[in-house]
Amino acid sequence: xxxxxxxxxxxxxxxxxxxxxxxxxxxxxxxxxxxxxxxxxxxxxxxxxxxxxxxxxxxxxxxxxxxxxxxxxxxxxxxxxxxxxxxxxxxxxxxxxxxxxxxxxxxxxxxxxxxxxxxxxxxxxxxxxxxxxxxxxxxx
Numbered sequence: 488x489x490x491x492x493x494x495x496x497x498x499x500x501x502x503x504x505x506x507x508x509x510x511x512x513x514x515x516x517x518x519x520x521x522x523x524x525x526x527x528x529x530x531x532x533x534x535x536x537x538x539x540x541x542x543x544x545x546x547x548x549x550x551x552x553x554x555x556x557x558x559x560x561x562x563x564x565x566x567x568x569x570x571x572x573x574x575x576x577x578x579x580x581x582x583x584x585x586x587x588x589x590x591x592x593x594x595x596x597x598x599x600x601x602x603x604x605x606x607x608x609x610x611x612x613x614x615x616x617x618x619x620x621x622x623x624x625x626x627x
Contacts, residue, residue, distance in 0.1 A: 501593075502531075502533075502541075502543055502548075502600070503524065503531075505597060505600075506522055506524075506533065506600075520535050520536065520608070521535070521536075522534070522535055522604075523535075523537075527539065527542065528542070528544070528571070529544055529545070530542040530543055530544025530545075530546070530549065531543045531544065533600075535604060535607060535608060536608070538607045538608075539551070539607070540600075540603045540604045540606070540607040541600050541603050541604070546569070546582050546584070547582040547583050547584040547585055547587075547588075548582070548583040548588070548596065548599075548600075549569050549580055549581070549582050549583075550566075550580065550581055550583070550599055550600065550602075550603040551579050551580050551603050551606060551607055551610070552579060552580075552581060552599070552602060552603055552606060553579070553602075553606050553610075554579075556599070556602055556606075557579065557581055560581055560583075560599075561581065565583060565587050565590070565591055566581040566582060566583045566584075566587070567581065567582055567584070568580070568581060568582070569581055569582040579610075583596070583599075
């Protein structure tokens with residue numbers, strides 16, 4: 488990642504700038520993983536190998552994090568559980584509202600994005616890819 492600066496530009500643009508030169512995996516001697524950005528659910532989403540690890544939108548910075556990281560964020564009030572609609576939890580996802588971005592600081596936010604990126608790569612998918620699922624044929 489490039490040198491982090493104060494959050495003076497709109498956050499999605501700032502995060503794009505931070506991720507543009509980032510080559511995760513290259514430091515570990517492996518091939519760099521490509522980060523794709525696209526619009527999803529009304530937010531700018533960031534994906535690695537087709538799996539979303541972060542998104543930025545009106546609801547804040549969304550990150551998929553392991554319980555060991557997610558728990559303290561929720562306890563200290565930096566983040567809240569992400570729920571796309573009232574009463575529905577989105578599992579391992581947290582939302583860091585825009586009001587908390589300056590408080591958390593750019594270095595901490597980038598570290599959380601990095602942890603989300605790493606977690607998504609090792610976490611098992613909630614369900615197998617479509618081609619791997621078994622469908623029962625209906626006989627009429």
